[in-house]
Amino acid sequence: METGRKLALRQRQVLFFFFLLRLSLASARELKRYSVVEEREGRSFITNLVNDLGLGPLELSKRGAKVISKGNKLHLQLDQETGDLLLTEKVDREELCGHTEPCLLRFQVLLDNPLDIIQAELEVTDINDHSPVFLDKEIQLKISESSLPGTTFPLKNAQDMDVGQNGIDNYIVSSNSYFHVLTRKRSDGKKYPELVLDTSLDREEEAELGLILTAKDGGSPPRSGTTKVHIEVLDINDNAPQFEQLYYRVQVPEDSPVGFLIVTVSATDKDIGVNGEISYSLFQASDDITKTFSIHPLTGELRLKEQLDFEKTQSYEVNVEARDAGTFSGKCTILTQVMDVNDHAPEIILSAFTNPIPENLPETMVAVFSVSDLDSGENGKIKCSMQDDLPFFLKPSGENFYTLLTHKALDRESRAEYNITITVTDLGTPRLTTQHTITVQVSDINDNAPAFTQTSYTLFVQENNSPALHIGTISATDSDSGSNAHITYSLLSTHNPQLALASLISINANNGQLFALRALDYESLQTFQFHVGATDQGSPALSSQALVHIIVLDANDNAPFVLYPLQNASAPCTELLPRAAEPGYLVTKVVAVDQDSGQNAWLSFQLLKATEPGMFSVWAHNGEVRTSRLLSERDAPKHRLVLLVKDNGDPPCSASVTLHVLLVDGFSQPYLPLPEVAHDPVQDEDMLTLYLVIALASVSSLFLLSVLLFVGVSLCRRARAASLGGFSVPEGHFPGHLVDVSGAGTLSQSYQYEVCLKGNSETGEFKFLKPILPNFQDYPLGPELGENSNCRNDWELGIQLK
Incomplete structure (x- = not known):
């Protein structure tokens, strides 16, 4: 009947738990709780997070879902494709939690973009996989024969690694005539046996007794463990030791050194002699108790055997027995509370980290991390910070979680790497600090033109x-x-x-x-x-x-070119010189050009040869040929002059020109009959002057007419060129009737000349020059040079022949 009530109560508890679980799932996904039976094999299915979290089929993988456990010890694995939450290995509840009930493994499910952290717990439920075990193979009891029926004798309890109903349920003793066993429960919930005397003992009839004590657990099927109980019947000793206090309450800082005196217990016995001598010992002590505490058997001083750890155990219940030399003993309990000290520095666990970070992207997630402190109270409270002079900031993202974000768009050209030091400090005394440095690289994007x-x-x-x-x-x-x-x-x-x-x-x-x-x-x-x-x-x-x-x-690769007098071997140029010419009389002017520029086109003239030296001179800078002296009747009628035209290049280039000068007494005169009068030399001189004036007027009129004709032709050509869409000079050879004159020679500007000859082009005599393209220097001249000759006489000049 009692078992049925327990089962019904258990079922109601389970139904209530599931009701609370469903209620928590419906309320903002604050906490998910799952359960699994211990000793399940690895890769065992726990749940499907896609269904539990209400996500799409592919949303877990797209958002980079991760399972994070405390201490980074992963017992769970998430299949991102199916959303199944699986065990990574077989779990042992006793190894994970010991006697702690319930056994909970806390973990978080981390989702990115947007960031979401789901808190969850996995409860590992117990199975009955451990049998009760007595620490001692044999329990020794000394019982006075004067013990009255109903007297109880506490026995050392068995230990079972299982918990709950799988823990120790009751104790039984082998069949005998004197004792039965009662199962008692201590304040911490553990059950221990008490041997109850049913009938009085008689040492003379039976001095020793041997019993088998059995401990059974409540599992299905139940497990059990046994130990021997050896009872020695003693003579009468009617006073048991009595402690001054049945309960001692003490507080011990966890950083107390080994050997620290916790408390001194004291017990008295009214007996005297051997029956009054008391010894102290730990009673019903577990392994943790015996490893942590020791008591002096004579003085009752309870001391530390090893240092305490508040984060492992917060309190201890130490039972002390005072036994006299006889059969009697007294018990007291020392409730020891461990006081926390700030002996653990905060911890930083990096959960996600993005490196490198692209530049020019505002508010980019760099890292997600959690902070924790094993201490409690103020010692376990944590504040998190980082440097103020960096373009990053920390954003709380859940319980003890932080996200490191960029404060603004980064610029790799200004700074390509950042060392971010995250500092976590607890609020204990003294405060403990942990620092973690994250190195962030800034990746380049093409935001700068060459x-x-x-x-x-x-x-x-x-x-x-x-x-x-x-x-x-x-x-x-x-x-x-x-x-x-x-x-x-x-x-x-x-x-x-x-x-x-x-x-x-x-x-x-x-x-x-x-x-x-x-x-x-x-x-x-x-x-x-x-x-x-x-x-x-x-x-x-x-x-x-x-x-x-x-x-x-420019290089001096062009020799000077003589425009006037035009050199023609078949029809040499001949100049007429009156014999009456005064010294300095201008015979002619040699006109030459040089296609080079600068000093390479500075031309100078000199007389190389003359039929009669000293009669003629040439001006070096303008090429004017003049008479040097008065002419006489003895001078030869025909003279040949050879002039050299040389540029100022290095080395200089030159060209020669040949002039033929014919001395005449006068220009052509019409025949006029003269009266037969005496010859008057003065009158002849006047007539010669008249003839010269008439000749000059005729030549001037002819020259003026030629100029007017040239101007008219030029205007017609320009009008025709304008009607064809303007003038353009193609790259390559010049038109055949044009001659380019560089502006750096003896002429002040750059000109193109049209050269007109009378008669045919081979034997005609040079007539006149006229410029037709005053700004021709803006256009390419002549063919491209195909050789590196220093000076060239093979001019390609455009000459229009009339």
């Missing part, structure tokens, strides 16, 4: 350079790292269709070195510019550009 060392570059290259000549290097830097900082260089397309950049310049994509692909010709191209780009290999790629100016330096 930057050139200069916004523009000016490079110089000497004309007639060798192909593939290295002419300069551009350089850019990138504050990013890795592939985000790997720069490639390229030439950007130009908007000038006349500049074939791809045939002129190439760039090394890896180091930015610029090379001239072919020989450059200053006379064709003095300067040009283009843009270069620097692009990194990030995603997306970033780029920048810089302007490059290329200036072609």
Whole structure:
């Protein structure tokens, strides 16, 4: 009947537990409790968290669900694909919890994005897998023959590792004529046997008794353990020792040293002699008691054998027996309460850690960790902090959990690594502190474009350079790292269709070195510019550009060219010189040009040969040929002059020009009959002057008419060029009727001349020059130089023949 009531009560307790469990599940998922029977094999199923937490089928794996146990000792395993919570190994309730009931394993389920921490408990229920065991194989009792029936004799209890109904239920003794056993329960719930005397003993009839004491537990099926009880019947000793107090209450700090005196108990015996001599001993002491305490048998001083640990055991119940030399003994109980001291520093357990952290992302989770302290009260309260000068902050995320977050977007270029020291301090006295340093790397993203060392570059290259000549290097830097900082260089397309950049310049994509692909010709191209780009290999790629100016330096590779007098072997130029010319008379002017520039185009003139030396002189700077003296009738009528035109280059280049001067007494005169009068020399001189004036007027009128005709033709050509969409000069050879004159020679500006000859182009005489393109220096001149000759006389000039 009593067993039925216990079973019904147990069923009601189980129903009530499940009712509370369902109620807790319905209220905000504050605590989940599961149960498992001990000794279950590993990989045993406990529950399905997907169903319990109301999550989607794939939400556990997406949110990186983890099971975290105290002390990081994992007895549980989570299958993220199915959501099943499994045991990782066989669990032994006695090993985990000892006699603690219920046996609870606390754990947390951690979910990321968003962060959620579910508190849960796993109760390991007991099975009857241990039999009761007596510490002593034989119990010795000495009982006086004067003991009255009904006298009780406490016996040492058996120990059972199981708990609850699987623990010790009752004691029985083997059949005998004197004793029976009663099962008693102490204040801590443990049961112990008392031997009850049924009839008086007679030492003379039976001096010793042997009994078998059996301890049974309440399991199904029950288990039992036995020990022998040896009873020695003594002579009469009618006074038992008596303690001054039946209960002693003491408090002992857990850091008390070994040998610390806890309390001194005292008992007295009214007997005298041997029957009055008292000895003290620990009574019914468990292994923990005997390892922790010792009592002096004569003085009754209770001392520590080993240091206490409040976190392991908070209190002890020590039973002390005072026994006299006879059969009597007295009992007292010492209730020892262990006082906590702050002897455990806080602990930090890192649950999740993200490293490296991408830059430019605000409020990123870096780590999740829990803090704990084995102490209690104020000694177990913890506060958590970190450095103030870092862009991170701590956010409480549940009971004793914290999340480390970035306070703002990080910048790897400013700082690529952070050492974060997390400090946890308890509130005990003295305060204990634990520090944990987390090193966080900042990963790079492509947020910096390459930057050139200069916004523009000016490079110089000497004309007639060798192909593939290295002419300069551009350089850019990138504050990013890795592939985000790997720069490639390229030439950007130009908007000038006349500049074939791809045939002129190439760039090394890896180091930015610029090379001239072919020989450059200053006379064709003095300067040009283009843009270069620097692009990194990030995603997306970033780029920048810089302007490059290329200036072609002139080399003295062109000899002077004589525009007037035009040199023609079949029809040499002949100048007419009146014999009456005064010294310094301008015979002609040699006009020459040089396609080079600067001092390479500074021309000087000198007279090399003359038929009659000293008659003519040439001005070195302007090429004017003048008479040096008065002419006479004895001077030869025809003279040949050879002039040298030389530039100022290093080495200089030169050209020669040949002039033929014909001395005449006067220009062509019409025949006029004269009266037969006496010849008057003065009148002849006046007539010659008249003829000269008439000749000069005729020549001037003809020159003016030619100029007007030239202006009209030029205007017509310009109108026609404007109607065709403007003038453009293609790259390559000049038109055949044009001659380029550099502005650095004897002429003050750059001109193009159209040369007109009378008669055919081979034998005609030079007539006049006229400029048609005053700003022609802006356009390329002549063909590209295919050789590195220092001076060239093979001019390619455009001459229009009339």
